[in-house]
Amino acid sequence: VVGGGPAGLSAAMVAAKRPGTRVLVFEREEAAGGIPRHCDHTGWGLRDLRWSYSGPSYARRLTKLAVDAGVHILTDTTVRKVESSGEDRIVHTVSPRGIQSYTASAVILATGCRESTRHSLLLPGKRPLGVFNTGTLQQFVHLKRIVPGTVAVVFGSEHVAFSAVMTLNKAGMKIAAMVEPDGYPHSFLPVSWSFERWYGFRLLLNCRIVNIHGNHRLTGITVEDTTTNRRTDLACDTLIVSGAFKPEITLAVESNLPIDPAAESVLADSFLHTERKGIFACGNVLHGAETGDIAALEGRWAGVQAGRYLDNRLSEPRRVRIECAAPIAWISPGNVIAPILDIPSFLYTMRVTRRIRNATVVARFGGETVWKKRYGTLTPHRRIAVPVHTWTLGADPGRNDVIRLSIEEAA
Ligand SMILES: Cc1cc2nc3c(=O)[nH]c(=O)nc-3n(C[C@H](O)[C@H](O)[C@H](O)COP(=O)(O)OP(=O)(O)OC[C@H]3O[C@@H](n4cnc5c(N)ncnc54)[C@H](O)[C@@H]3O)c2cc1C
Incomplete structure (x- = not known):
């Protein structure tokens, strides 16, 4: 299994229950758990574990369930390529132990998704320190205990943007504004309404960022209202670029797996079997950001199907x-x-x-x-x-x- 987030750990746990199966999870970070490791708020695990966990405790719980099922987890290990050779899948890794290859009968890709950067979103202006994604913010605050600034603007308004607001607040930072290019918030209206009031910031709809200022450290941004062309300067030393998630398909592309160009994700079928025999995919590598419990349920399904594949029972009557x-x-x-x-x-x-x-x-x-x-x-x-x-x-x-x-x- 490549990736030790909710999808990969759940897939591994289920696959390990098949008698005689040895399951190895490769995780590039220093610990398994994926995104919830640094998302320290509750609401994780509702649909898969039927309990509301905080992100870090959900990550620990899934890791324990996998290890208890007999799964072996190799951390600090990045998978660079998966190749097929007859009935075997060869997994090429790099880690502090060096460059190594492993042979498997089936491989499950669970590499998650990533946020777009300011460059891929074509945000113009200088390139000072202080502009980063929600994931980086949460790693700073929850894993490294670093307060990355004093006043922040959040760009984007989907669910994770509001998760960023909670993290900024927890770090003791002020939120100056949330900037959204569309005319409506991408998260639920009651969420944006209550967050604006509770955390005391303005949600600027129909606004795009037209400049980023600061030579060394960020000093502010300029936003333009696209309905009036009016420009406003916002002073801030932190800009959180949130959302616009993309499936993390770098490994899939390196491994020559067919990609769905519309979703920019790995092409798979109802059994989460990709177009390459014996290679499965689950979680956010299939569709960008979904909640952790959905990714975990997909992981379980992929684990079951990988087991059926090993038993030669994965019939595909028609695609x-x-x-x-x-x-x-x-x-x-x-x-x-x-x-x-x-x-x-x-x-x-x-x-x-x-x-x-x-x-x-x-x-x-x-x-x-x-x-x-x-x-x-x-x-x-x-x-x-x-x-x-x-x-x-x-x-x-x-x-x-x-x-x-x-x-x-x-x-
Ligand atoms: C910043 C951010 C905040 C989020 N907040 C929430 C939230 O509050 N609630 C919620 O439900 N969902 C949230 N999500 C969505 C989140 O992605 C899912 O909840 C869940 O983590 C998806 O599980 P996954 O296993 O598919 O992916 P991930 O959790 O991303 O796990 C993928 C794992 O694969 C590893 N990996 C990737 N490539 C390789 C490789 N080549 N070799 C080895 N390891 C590799 C990564 O290190 C990672 O640990 C958030 C997403 C982001 C990006």
């Missing part, structure tokens, strides 16, 4: 592609095994490119409408779970090997 029409951005996993009888309902997640009100999402397969559902509002960056497992059951697929997913918007 069907899902084609998304705009404004649907992507669906993940991108393939379906049909007919699907027992896949879990949480597995497939869809995203849209823009906010849509009164939308009906429609799935067509074999010339028939196999599913439709009306939504009040669909928001980008938010999970839309779709019950793909019901779609191919009643329909006669004929020679059709594509499910078409589209949105009908109310006039």
Whole structure:
């Protein structure tokens, strides 16, 4: 298993329960646990462990469950490439022990996701110290006990941006503003409303960053309201660039795994089997940031399927592609095994490119409408779970090997 976050640890724990299976987790950090290690607030583990843990205690709990199941965890070990040779998978690693290779019958990729940097978001201006992501902020504050500044601006307004606000507050820093280019917060309205009041900052909607100031250390930013073109200077010594998550697919690309270009994620099917025999994927490497418990449930599913693969019981009667029409951005996993009888309902997640009100999402397969559902509002960056497992059951697929997913918007 590559990656010791919630997905990888859960996959390893389940796979290790198969008699005779030896499971090794490779984790590049000094400890297993993944993102929750440095996300010190509660609410982790609700759907998988049915308890509300703090991030660090959730990470410790999952690590213990895996170790108790017989999993061996190698920390400080980065996997650089996975190759296939006949029935074997060769895992190439680098660690303080040097460059090493391991042979496995099956590999599960659980490398998580990462936030976009200011450069990939094309934020202009100087390059002073003090501009970093939420993950770095949380590592400073919760793992290294470093207070990285005094006054911060948060760029982005999805769930993790509010997690950054809590971390800044815990570090004793002031939050000057949250800046969001869209005209609405990407997290839930009650969350943004209550956070603004509780933590005393302004959420600046329809605003983009047009300059970053400071020669050595950040001294401030300039934001522009895109509806009025009015510019405002905000003094701050810390800018947290949050969200715009991307699946961490560097290893998958190095290993020549087929990538879903729309989701920029590893292409997998209902069994979380990638297009390479014996290589599975689970967690946020499939779709960018989902909550830890969803990643863990996917991990368990991948662990079960890897076990079935080792038993030669992973039948694939038929592989069907899902084609998304705009404004649907992507669906993940991108393939379906049909007919699907027992896949879990949480597995497939869809995203849209823009906010849509009164939308009906429609799935067509074999010339028939196999599913439709009306939504009040669909928001980008938010999970839309779709019950793909019901779609191919009643329909006669004929020679059709594509499910078409589209949105009908109310006039
Ligand atoms: C900054 C941030 C804050 C978040 N806050 C929350 C939150 O508050 N609540 C919530 O539910 N979700 C949050 N998330 C989403 C979070 O990603 C998931 O909750 C969960 O951690 C996903 O689990 P995972 O196992 O897929 O990935 P991760 O937890 O990211 O674990 C992936 C692991 O793989 C390791 N790895 C990657 N590549 C390699 C390699 N080549 N070799 C070896 N090891 C490798 C990484 O070091 C990491 O430990 C946050 C995400 C981010 C980025």
